[in-house]
Amino acid sequence: MSGCFHCGEPVPATADFFAVVAGTARPVCCPGCKAAAEWIAGLGLDDYYRLRTEPARRPLAETDFSAWDRAALRRMHVREHAPDRAEVVLLVENLRCSACAWLIERALSGIHGVREVGVNAAAKRVRLVFDPRATPLSALLHLLARLGYAPLPLDAAALDSLRSRESRSALKRLVVAGLGAMQAMMYAVVLYAGGFDGIDPATRDFFRWLGFLVATPVVLYSARPFFAGALREWRARQLAMDTPIALAVALIYAASLFETLTRGREIYFDSVSMFVFFLLAARYVEMRVRHRAGDLVDALARLQPATAERLTATGSEQVGTHELVAGDRVRIGAGAAVPADCRLLSTACRVDESLLTGEALPQARTAGGPLVAGSLLIDGPVEACVERVGADTALAGIVRLVTRAAATRGRLACAADRSARRFVLRVLALAALTAIAWCVVEPARAFAAALSVLVVSCPCAFALAVPTALTRAIAVLARRGVLIVDADAPELLARADVFVFDKTGTLTEPRIERSDVIVHRGSIEAALAAAAALEQGSSHPFAHAVRAAAGELDLPRASQLQNIAGAGVRGVIDGVELHLGHAAFARDADAEEGRLVLSDPAGVIAELSVRERLRPGVAEALAGLRADGARIEIVSGDCRRRVAAVAAQLPVDAWTANASPAAKLAHIEHLRAQGHVVAMVGDGINDAPVLAAADVSVAPASGAALAQATSGAVLAASRLDELAPTRSVARSMQRILRQNLAWAVVYNLSAVPLAALGWVPPWLAAVGMSASSLVVVLNSLRVRAPVSAPRHPANAAITLAREAPA
Amino acid sequence: MNVILLLIPLSIVLLCAGIAAFFWAIDHAQFDDLETPALMPLTDDAPGRETPPP
Numbered sequence: 001m002s003g004c005f006h007c008g009e010p011v012p013a014t015a016d017f018f019a020v021v022a023g024t025a026r027p028v029c030c031p032g033c034k035a036a037a038e039w040i041a042g043l044g045l046d047d048y049y050r051l052r053t054e055p056a057r058r059p060l061a062e063t064d065f066s067a068w069d070r071a072a073l074r075r076m077h078v079r080e081h082a083p084d085r086a087e088v089v090l091l092v093e094n095l096r097c098s099a100c101a102w103l104i105e106r107a108l109s110g111i112h113g114v115r116e117v118g119v120n121a122a123a124k125r126v127r128l129v130f131d132p133r134a135t136p137l138s139a140l141l142h143l144l145a146r147l148g149y150a151p152l153p154l155d156a157a158a159l160d161s162l163r164s165r166e167s168r169s170a171l172k173r174l175v176v177a178g179l180g181a182m183q184a185m186m187y188a189v190v191l192y193a194g195g196f197d198g199i200d201p202a203t204r205d206f207f208r209w210l211g212f213l214v215a216t217p218v219v220l221y222s223a224r225p226f227f228a229g230a231l232r233e234w235r236a237r238q239l240a241m242d243t244p245i246a247l248a249v250a251l252i253y254a255a256s257l258f259e260t261l262t263r264g265r266e267i268y269f270d271s272v273s274m275f276v277f278f279l280l281a282a283r284y285v286e287m288r289v290r291h292r293a294g295d296l297v298d299a300l301a302r303l304q305p306a307t308a309e310r311l312t313a314t315g316s317e318q319v320g321t322h323e324l325v326a327g328d329r330v331r332i333g334a335g336a337a338v339p340a341d342c343r344l345l346s347t348a349c350r351v352d353e354s355l356l357t358g359e360a361l362p363q364a365r366t367a368g369g370p371l372v373a374g375s376l377l378i379d380g381p382v383e384a385c386v387e388r389v390g391a392d393t394a395l396a397g398i399v400r401l402v403t404r405a406a407a408t409r410g411r412l413a414c415a416a417d418r419s420a421r422r423f424v425l426r427v428l429a430l431a432a433l434t435a436i437a438w439c440v441v442e443p444a445r446a447f448a449a450a451l452s453v454l455v456v457s458c459p460c461a462f463a464l465a466v467p468t469a470l471t472r473a474i475a476v477l478a479r480r481g482v483l484i485v486d487a488d489a490p491e492l493l494a495r496a497d498v499f500v501f502d503k504t505g506t507l508t509e510p511r512i513e514r515s516d517v518i519v520h521r522g523s524i525e526a527a528l529a530a531a532a533a534l535e536q537g538s539s540h541p542f543a544h545a546v547r548a549a550a551g552e553l554d555l556p557r558a559s560q561l562q563n564i565a566g567a568g569v570r571g572v573i574d575g576v577e578l579h580l581g582h583a584a585f586a587r588d589a590d591a592e593e594g595r596l597v598l599s600d601p602a603g604v605i606a607e608l609s610v611r612e613r614l615r616p617g618v619a620e621a622l623a624g625l626r627a628d629g630a631r632i633e634i635v636s637g638d639c640r641r642r643v644a645a646v647a648a649q650l651p652v653d654a655w656t657a658n659a660s661p662a663a664k665l666a667h668i669e670h671l672r673a674q675g676h677v678v679a680m681v682g683d684g685i686n687d688a689p690v691l692a693a694a695d696v697s698v699a700p701a702s703g704a705a706l707a708q709a710t711s712g713a714v715l716a717a718s719r720l721d722e723l724a725p726t727r728s729v730a731r732s733m734q735r736i737l738r739q740n741l742a743w744a745v746v747y748n749l750s751a752v753p754l755a756a757l758g759w760v761p762p763w764l765a766a767v768g769m770s771a772s773s774l775v776v777v778l779n780s781l782r783v784r785a786p787v788s789a790p791r792h793p794a795n796a797a798i799t800l801a802r803e804a805p806a
Numbered sequence: 807m808n809v810i811l812l813l814i815p816l817s818i819v820l821l822c823a824g825i826a827a828f829f830w831a832i833d834h835a836q837f838d839d840l841e842t843p844a845l846m847p848l849t850d851d852a853p854g855r856e857t858p859p860p
């Protein structure tokens with residue numbers, strides 16, 4: 001094993017840290033990883049290393065969680081059921097695979113005072129019930145951080161989240177409907193058999209009452225959402241799918257009860273139960289898909305820190321971010337997120353605003369400059385004065401923009417609703433006409449005929465045509481690592497003719513190639529090793545690139561490391577003071593911008609150009625889309641030179657540089673106004689409004705949570721080369737969907753007139769309805785992916801981990 | 807045929823029991839996460855495993 005046993009990063013040669021796991025000494029990169037690995041092994045949890053599909057995160061630097069024990073914060077986040085029983089829900093960053101969930105559950109349940117641990121890997125949530133007198137919350141958070149997971153307590157309101165309540169009650173209704181339908185059918189078989197072979201009337205009535213007994217909870221409990229929906233539609237004077245369903249269910253149930261009481265000819269308790277069950281199953285599947293989308297509240301929570309360090313006259317105190325008011329002075333540490341929109345009081349600092357603006361390079365700020373909430377401070381600590389908090393921050397503004405952009409969508413949903421309403425009106429009119437006509441001709445058959453029209457034409461085939469094809473497509477895509485968040489996404493992806501890409505993070509990643517290193521003195525290896533040693537402790541985006549470029553070189557031991565704000569790093573290696581950073585800082589006035597210079601007192605040793613490298617698979621993905629007839633565009637907030645360099649290497653039709661979020665939005669609107677169906681691929685927070693404005697949007701899983709929350713689809717493996725196959729699955733789905741709808745139309749056009757003429761008894765209508773639904777369901781199973789090379793098993797595992805209901 | 811008078815109420819009692827069990831399971835978060843527990847059997851019976859300290 002070349003990398004660290006725990007986190008997978010290269011092990012510096014000078015480091016001689018070994019963790020003893022399962023009796024074997026394993027090389028690790030730092031004391032933190034050693035402690036984490038040995039702690040995990042000490043708990044008897046080293047199975048984690050066998051089960052995991054991704055390397056662990058490095059343990060987080062010591063973070064002070066004591067603020068979480070403050071009463072003001074506790075009230076908001078912890079629910080105290082009893083003095084010795086408190087409940088909290090944590091959102092856990094870096095919880096990436098099921099093995100993580102397993103590790104957390106085992107590690108925490110071993111702690112004194114912890115009563116219950118529930119980990120949901122798909123929702124990245126951990127639910128803890130603990131005894132606050134035995135173990136304070138801060139100690140539990142500290143343990144999670146030691147394992148490498150960043151914990152974030154959620155509002156206590158999240159404990160009884162709307163979502164889980166909705167999901168649970170839907171499942172209950174489904175279970176009642178399913179079991180009820182099964183029983184009702186069993187009793188109906190007896191009646192059918194009796195119909196052929198003869199049955200004594202007392203037994204027949206007994207079985208009819210049994211059918212009534214099991215169908216009653218199905219109609220009164222399981223079908224309640226349909227009645228509630230119909231009532232809502234009625235109040236809003238808007239007919240949609242729920243009205244005919246509720247009407248049919250109520251009519252069939254009432255008619256069957258009437259027949260049972262009057263010892264009539266036919267009862268339909270089995271049909272009505274089965275009908276409710278099928279419809280509920282389709283709705284349940286839809287709801288699960290909807291819930292899989294991340295919600296905005298989570299995304300915001302991840303960006304904004306929950307606590308801040310407020311400076312007081314006597315010193316400093318940890319307070320909750322919601323306690324800050326404009327005018328407060330706060331201290332922000334290096335690597336921490338800015339809690340509110342602030343004005344800088346210290347002399348200088350650099351901030352990473354890449355999540356907010358898409359700008360790849362860190363931004364230098366001097367005293368008086370603005371710090372935006374949610375951006376990361378690269379060097380610090382600095383002091384700042386709070387200017388705007390809560391809903392007034394720029395971050396909250398972006399979220400509002402996103403919500404508004406998302407609310408104006410749903411063009412397809414509206415169209416579907418309109419056609420359903422027309423269909424419903426016609427069916428109701430036809431049923432009424434049938435009843436009236438039969439009343440004139442032969443009143444005894446009027447009710448049965450009208451019922452047949454309602455049942456046979458019940459929009460079952462229509463109702464199932466779309467969701468079944470859609471669910472099948474979603475399942476096929478999920479197996480390939482593409483998660484569909486918005487149900488409209490597959491259809492829009494199939495129709496999209498313009499694909500707009502964001503550049504930074506989506507198409508490229510920062511890289512230092514060995515061929516880009518200009519060495520003035522010594523060897524390239526020595527220069528890279530020295531640079532990597534200097535950058536060892538830095539969280540600067542370039543530092544990772546430098547470390548990656550050094551690879552597995554033996555790193556010399558650097559001491560007296562010092563981060564200089566807005567300039568670079570300084571340190572001593574083998575008694576020589578070295579500088580690494582911007583040209584001016586490293587005393588080389590000639591070096592180009594965007595280049596790192598390594599120098600010692602005798603002069604420049606090497607120059608490292610940082611360039612953006614295309615992410616793997618990007619060129620193939622774009623070529624595949626273009627061959628498929630799509631137009632490819634790049635719209636980026638980055639400078640012209642960089643965008644042009646990337647565009648030159650890729651098959652793109654057009655590119656735009658220096659685009660602000662507003663300009664990006666305008667560009668998308670312009671394309672849509674021209675009649676194009678626009679698909680947007682991007683990953684930054686700044687892209688979120690743009691992603692929401694496009695017809696359909698795709699975000700890689702590595703992207704910002706807010707971007708994913710507004711996307712129609714998320715690429716779990718972050719590989720863009722899944723785009724073209726996704727599109728062909730979407731096309732296949734669209735084809736099947738059209739066939740389904742055509743079948744539903746043909747079936748209804750042929751069956752409804754027969755039913756209206758009274759040639760179809762209600763039981764045959766129910767059989768016809770079920771058979772036509774079955775045809776739709778079986779046809780939908782034909783949606784499949786194009787044949788291609790087998791996928792990487794690790795990707796399959798990620799997909800699996802994210803497939804669970806949210 | 808009289809036996810159905812016994813068997814059918816019995817089936818309805820079983821049905822009610824089944825629904826009650828489902829409701830209990832749903833209310834106790836048994837269906838909230840369907841994927842993490844799938845890993846549990848792979849680990850619990852590994853040979854030579856010490857139980858984690860209480």
